[in-house]
Amino acid sequence: MRRTDRCRWSNGEAPGGAARGATPPLPHPLGLGPRRFQEHDLEVASLAFSADDRLIATASCLKDAKLVVLDCATGKVVARQALEPGKRISACAWSPAVANGRSYTFATAAGDDLTLWTLDPFTGQLAGQKVVLGSVRREYSSLVFSLDGAWMLCGTNSGDVVAVNVQRRAVQTASPVCNGTVGALILSPDGPAPGGGVAAVAGGRDGSLSTFVLPPPGAAVGPPGASAWRELRAFALERSTNQLSLISSAQPAALTGAAFAAGQPEAVAASGADGSVAVWSTQDFTLQCRAQEPAQAGGALCCVLTQNTIISGWADGHIRCHGRAAGGGTAPPMWIIPGAHSLAHTIGVTAMRLANNGSFLLTGGVGGELRCWDMRSREMAAHMKLHADRITEVAVMADDKHVAAASEDRSWSLWDAGSEKVRTTWRTNTSLRGLAASPDKVSVVTVTTDRKIICWDVRSPEPRWTKVESHGTEAGCVASDNRGGAFATGGADCSVKVWDWQHGAEIAAGTVHTGPVTKVVFGPDDRSLVSVALDGSMAFWQLA
Template identity: 40%
Template sequence: MLASAQRGFNCDVVVWDTARLAQRSRFQEHDIEVVAVGFSADDRLLATIGCETERRVFVLDTATGKIVTTSKLPEDTPRVAALAWSPAKGPCYEFATAAGHHVYLWTVDPFKGFISHDRITPGSVRRIISTLTYSADGAWLFAGTESGDVITINVARRAMQLMHPVASGGIGFTGLAPGGKLLVGAGDGTLNLFDFQQAAHSAPPLAVVPGAISAASPVAGVPGRLLVGTQQGGIYWVDMVLGSGGGSGRPSTTTGLAAGTCACTTYEHSQQGALTGLAYSTTGDAIATSSADGTVCVWGAADFQLKARAADPRAGEAQSVALSKDWVVSGWADGTVRCHALTPSGTIGPTPFPGAGGTTIGGRMSPAAGGRVSPALGVSAAAHASAAGAAGAAAVPLVWSIPAAHQTPQACGATAVQLSNRGHFLASGGASGEVRVWDAASRELASHLKHHSQAITDIKVMQDDVHLLCASEDRAWSVWDITQEKLCSVQHAPMGAVRGVAMAPDQVSVATVGMDRAITVWDLRQVSKPAMKIPDAHQAEVTAVAWHPGGAVIASGGADAAVRTWDLRGGGRAAGSFAGHAGAVAEMAFGPDGNQLASAGADGCLVQWRVG
């Protein structure tokens, strides 16, 4: 079984049957947010705990989904950070919760519907508790702290007995290792084996992973193997037996061996912040994403592996991205446009460019199960730049950069980038409304297009590599002749920012979206009024738009987290509506063959849909 919970108006707890991949029961009593769930050792009971505002504790019967008993957290209890059930057998069950520096032991009699709690006597110890784990016999309770200590609690006496410093950066995970010792994962990336019976902890770490360890779980059917997760979005295999490697035939990148006895291999990686941009390669075999966490990642469109990653901790968030076969160009919050080569040698085509910096972590991202139209991958985090080189894959070299490409006294940031179809120039838009065209070989400014007064939200280069479409937050979208630096036309939205612009394959029709919640289709031959309008396309503002290569379908994404398709042959009738995001859709694009649609969201998720 698997239990999941959520935050929001309908913060249900769902129990899933993992064998059938189906819902087993749904519990709907919590309000605002569920902060902790946990199964008893025999899987018969499930404890669920609400946030510090709600303060309700429920114990459920997993067989029926019914409430066994309920209680309230003590007054002024902060947010619960950890929950653990005792493995001890008896007429009553016991579980522990940690909130701030308080630890409570709860006793549950499921037959009488009784629940009570005792507060652990802290003595002189004042630490913020982050994890809880019982010993194998239930006599001891181990509490990991945000200061990197492990506190040993005598369960029978209801008192804290010992405290040992184990690691730096805080404790993110505790669990029992074979033999009864305690495994401790820390914020410094170390996985430690802790023996509470020793006077002091001095053993070297078993393994070190890139990033702060936040979770770990044994792998069923593979003795001695852990799946370790980090706050930076990395997931790693950690094998307790030296030399067992990644196994299972899964793609992985060796991260190296620690001072102890564990082999560590990368399994997956993802981005941590909201996604801000998305682009397919011209061949359709890769997708690039930019993120507010200050990273740019390139993913395999077919196998969902992380191919390349670049980060600059000094540059702020990555705001936009464009991708070709051999290079990825990105715009950053510091106003700089950067280009990274996707080949280890740092070359773009036949021309070598000396590059420095750039980082990568190799990994794998898995397709979701079931459904013709379903998310193929979901991402929510990325590794810090300081840990980026640890994966052992080829580094992504920084080939060149254009400093202060979009840095003005009014605003700073390269909010949109687009490569020309032949690759000989790139266009970039800035936070202050200017559009600039750069020679790709020399990085010299070729054209400066200034009309918009607020940030550029989207840029599209037309097929002739002469004309350019721009969308802006100043309620306008425009068409430019790049060679003459001439404004061909400008149109205004009825209200608010224009969030996206898309060019039809016939190079005549243009679609724009924005705060009016509509999709507006224009004919460039007679642009004075819209050729078609799809009103109320979304329940909130429309934030992204893409045109299918076949020309008959438009896709849109909105602040309502919905992705929708529209058939223009039927006058703009709805063709499909897909749920996969939990936040506003930031960018979307069809693959070159039109069979896939990719969308990037503020929820940090990159979703690929089958639409062909």
């Protein structure tokens, strides 16, 4: 493996040829084109750019345990230091202050150790000194220096922020800011907060965002201040006041369903286990409207979207309808079908699909029952019971006369909705997680827990083709496009894949989620695909 060259800055030059002590504007560190630094043999656990973008510190922590500082302009090594093997560097940060125009300071966190490093890039001398922790023992997750370099704030896995006096190399205070790990720390770029002290924002992995002020030396240490949120949101920080304003928000819990309205590719609905149903713009990804039900509803398990309404199925067995609004407003409740899927021992609406002509709503329940609801009267138009376990997905065939359902009882069925009679059933070796029907009226694809994708012709008892090991783990959902050319699947391996209907050939694949994918849906124009997952994320995919 080729290594980068080692360099020293001359007494009269800084990176990029600048005179020492001068700070001329420099091009982007990678302005000469992409660079590949290959100093580490096994991994890069952490990295950070200096405040002037001239240096980059990188650390590896396995057998090749070392700390390397590189010159961004040339890609050459400025300094190298061996590290203690087995301790992973979890965070790295540079101080904005440069002593005497030539001495840089940066810090690393490894487990419960904090180390302050001093670097002279002109001689390549790199020296580290551990911070005196005293009685404060934490696992550190994030670091940031104050603008004057006098303080270092350290986020921890226990939800507090530890303040270190850089000159004394000692811990001064610890303040709780969230539940769980502090995943990120930033400072207000306008310097000290009113009255002195360091104003900062902490992002917690519990979904919270909190502002707090580190008081100036000698001031009383109070609780972290002012603002805290417990949802996934994007905020703008007003520098002069350190006030936060909401830019956009997301549904903070697991997402269970997604749906487009016919002829409206510009908006998509998503249902959440936190009791929320929201409509999002697919153009600028902003929130259009949102409905929130109380905890007693048990969470939204599925949804469909129309031009004017959001219809959703809930864990309490109800079907709820909310009106669509604009500008991020609240979606008003319109009607409810109570107990739509409430049997003696099972409660919950697990799947739903709107008829192609919009005349009825097909739903499936925890108890294995299928029901059709007239959209005008909201009365039950059909009741179909065959499956012995939870309905995982339903589909309305293109003729709007036949409906299909997949179940965890290892079977799927095709029904005549008008007569409420089953036409035929098919069995698989394991539970079915999803089902989708092609617009050709005869093709159906199912996904199972043993990682198989099976394509069926409803006129034949045997599969047309089977795709084995479609995902790294079980496939969790499937959706067809609107032309019958392709279908998409999402898996517990967090990936989304697009397949050819005719032969089952893989067309495209991607992974952005960090949790199992629960729903995929094509836009009405087949130019986009939306996937949602248990990690609460929603991904927008552009299709060629």
